[in-house]
Amino acid sequence: MIELRGIERHFQVGDERVHALNEVTLDLPSGDYVSVMGPSGSGKSTLLNVLGLLDRPDSGSYRLDDVETTTLIEEKRAALRRSHIGFVFQAFHLVPRLTAADNIGLPMMLAGAGPRARGARVREVLESLKLLARAQHRPDQLSGGQRQRVAIGRAIVMRPALLLADEPTGNLDRHAGSEVVALLESLNASGITLVIVTHDPAIGRRARRQIRMVDGRIESDSVDDAPV
């Protein structure tokens, strides 16, 4: 359960003061499927970064599972990020020297999980992603769609409650893109809260709830009850 109340975020770009988030108030119930759309510079990525605890709002309140996150020290925010949130990036951000399995296991390794527990969980994830055959391949030996699936595997290996995807299909062709979206939707169907930031209206329209942002404000927030 996510509650945003009056979130403000400003950036100083040269002499100009950019209002990236302006009085953003938003509730996301657990298991929600939300797409965030809007023109470049409308604040969608900033919203995602705030939701992901990567960015700290200048003012306002952000409660994640009833924990007020804006006043937490950085270390606690990192711990929340580790246990509650998974990220999927447009540029995949896989570590090039690590195999697919090691990339997926990276969050567990950083969290201090032993090789045995990690190996079992990574195998489980690889299986669910149908990537078992690629476990020992490095990113440069994988196709774009496979890379993004590995990145999604890494995002869910810690069993987060919230999955944040920033243009997950931006670097993929249509076919690979729709595969990735289908994978994300299946994860949502199993209970994970999914937030997708996208330029692509076709993908945005698939979400149950669609948020449109302009100039740092939520312009529209519509719930489409018709099943996909």
Added chain:
Amino acid sequence: MRLSELLRFVTGSLIGARTRTLLMLLAMSIGVASVVVLTALGEGARRYVIDEFAQLGTHLLVMLPGRSETTGGAPPLFGETPRDLTLSDAMALPRHRSILRVAPITVGNAPVSYANREREVTVIGATHAFFPIRHLTIGSGRPLPMIDPERAVNVAVLGAGLRKELFGKQRPLGKWIRINDRRYRVIGILSSGGQSIGRNLDDLVIIPVAAAQSLFDTPSLFRVLIQARSQEDIPRAQAAARDTIRERHDGEDDVTIITQDALLDTFDGILRALTYTVGGIAAISLAVAGILVMNVMLVAVSQRVAEIGLMKALGAPDRQVLRLFLIESVVLAGSGAIFGLAIAGLGILALGQLFPSFPIAAPLWAPLAAVAVALLTGLLFGILPARRAARLDPVRALSRR
């Protein structure tokens, strides 16, 4: 994160940047190797000198006529003529329990001839005791006879080199040679290759001290070698010798007694200081390598900005990122140090093969200190890059493509 996994991860990222890592290892290993090899050379020089002194004789005291140490008094206005150090002075010394042997010595240069061959060499006047004190060994014949030192017997022991030059292939024993128109019978030859603090023992002739005194027409001795009975007896022997001479010289303390140990200590101190200095200079190269570590790590941080951002997004706290990069630079420095030790080991081995008579060996502290300094520089110069990594803003780090 477990240490073994940390190391594996860090090693992976170092191997990932192969060229950079290899260059860094090279720099670090040269630094460590130069510290170890240079200190090993210094230590070798020290051992060499100590060995040479040991060959000179054990528990040795050297008595010289005249007082060369400053006494702290006013400068002598009337030329202080020291009494001669005479043969009877020397012969009075062995009465003391602490003194094992005494060898009075006179030295001069004189032409030595046999048949029509003549050489200008060092003539040493000594007694039988001179041979055991100086560890001189006889190649053939016998040493000077054990006779009353006051007796001027005309016999001579030749150095091996002089024997060759005078006699060639002839048998020298029993032949008569001339020194300054006096005739001496050859009774022994020193074994060849003798060396003592750079002085060649090949080109000399040893005759009884009384004969030498008469040959050079001097009542005074050049010096007296005194061998104490044991290490502990050295100070006692020194005091006894001084007392004896003072008694015989009307209460005048007019000889200088140098203990071999004092001399040895001086050299030892000088060469140790030299070793430290050379080691310290070499350590500068380690500091340079440290700066290289910093450089390499800064490049690594800027090349891995996205990775650092990712680790933060995955929930790695700043502390962990800092630790990862610090450990990376320490591992870099440490493996460089290990390579350096290997290079140093090979270098010392090679030098030992090339110069077998030079006792080259690294003192134990040198590799330990070199590795410690290497690790420390790795840590120290790793701090700045690691902090830079830890402070990266994950949002900006991830938005860079």
